[in-house]
Amino acid sequence: MLDVPHVVLGGDLAVLGEHLVRPVRQTITRHLHADRAATVALAELGDLDGALGGVALVLHDPSIPFTGPLAPRHLTGTGTA
Known part of the structure; x- marks a missing residue:
């Protein structure tokens, strides 16, 4: 069971728009x-979300x-930050 008031989809997922939000x-x-309602929205902050x-x-x-600082993925080449 979930108990969250808001779900925000961002990053690469945001380009899918309503195709992702609806499901x-x-x-x-x-x-x-049953007595809860959650809002689902797309992030509006672009690449910095x-x-x-x-x-x-x-x-x-x-x-x-x-x-400590984390190395950006594109510099480490490992795919993880």
Whole structure:
């Protein structure tokens, strides 16, 4: 079961638009508590949505541990950051 108020789809997924939003909305509705409703939306921040989300998370909860800088995927060639 899910209990989330909002689902935001971003990054490479956002280009799929309503083709992705509609089935995600249907799946979430099936698995949510009956008395809850979740909004499903596409991110509107462009290519920076993931980075800005990370910044917002840290600003919201500064106790999140910082382990040091992460190498961008395109520099490491490993496919992971």
